[in-house]
């Protein structure tokens with residue numbers, strides 16, 4: 001008898017095949033009524049959850065899985081899973097750190113460059129026939145020799161920093177703790193924003209970082225400043241950001257994430273000074289394959305010896321090998 005697994009959110013065919021080989025897979029439907037039926041029929045036997053698409057595991061569903069022992073998240077951010085609660089119940093939460101650092105970091109750089117050089121706006125300008133009709137568009141701003149502030153110098157934050165030297169950037173950072181790195185640390189985000197021309201957010205989401213980038217931070221960033229968010233939509237006060245972009249408080253923004261995905265404030269659609277992406281920072285074939293493999297490897301290892309390869313910090317004590 002294969003162990004029972006609850007599958008939440010989209011997975012790749014390769015992941016689906018691996019999960020089907022090792023588990024009796026029960027897909028959680030999107031419709032709440034249909035969810036109730038699946039949970040009533042299988043909830044009592046579920047030992048593992050595999051969750052993707054940022055859906056996490058809502059606590060009311062976790063509460064209906066009395067035999068649950070492991071949650072494997074197809075992603076590194078786990079703000080939609082209560083990891084402390086899981087740990088208190090002896091449930092290990094696993095995720096996919098490091099394998100996505102390069103693509104997410106490159107996306108952050110692309111968003112910054114595209115915004116400062118108006119790459120998307122001018123692509124649209126050309127395609128609309130405006131080059132021929134109206135002539136050469138206004139000059140843009142060079143990304144060279146800027147002070148770039150990284151909010152959250154963790155695994156991905158460091159990969160972003162590693163990409164900055166060719167731009168002659170002065171790298172600074174803000175986070176909860178000072179690191180052993182050759183960049184200036186700011187304990188105060190407003191102070192850092194005041195000294196920066198570019199701010200890149202790459203912290204986790206969740207209540208601790210909610211609206212860290214608020215109207216005061218945006219004002220400090222100033223009229224030449226560009227904000228890049230590849231973290232979570234919740235990290236930035238979106239309505240304050242829209243206002244700051246409309247009234248010239250900051251120069252522009254490159255955004256991969258939004259507060260109410262897939263809803264994006266319509267006011268952003270007509271702005272030339274923003275670059276928008278539908279939460280695709282890790283969405284390459286190569287990185288999604290590596291993330292999918294690690295998601296499944298975490299589950300396979302758990303079924304062998306009760307540990308996972310990559311536990312989240314809150315559950316590390318439950319998985320000594322991880």
Ligand code: NDP
Pocket residue numbers: 076077078097098100104151152153154155156157174175176177178202203204205208209230231232256257279280281282
């Ligand atoms: P890490 O845990 O390695 O780094 C997180 C960093 O954020 C750390 O430097 C940490 O600082 C800092 N941080 C955490 N909490 C706070 C806080 N309250 N205030 C200030 N700084 C804080 O994570 P990763 O680099 O692997 O991933 C970071 C996040 O990126 C993920 O959690 C996810 O939300 C997002 N992400 C987005 C993707 C996308 O598709 N757009 C794809 C992948 C990740 P300290 O070390 O001092 O604690």
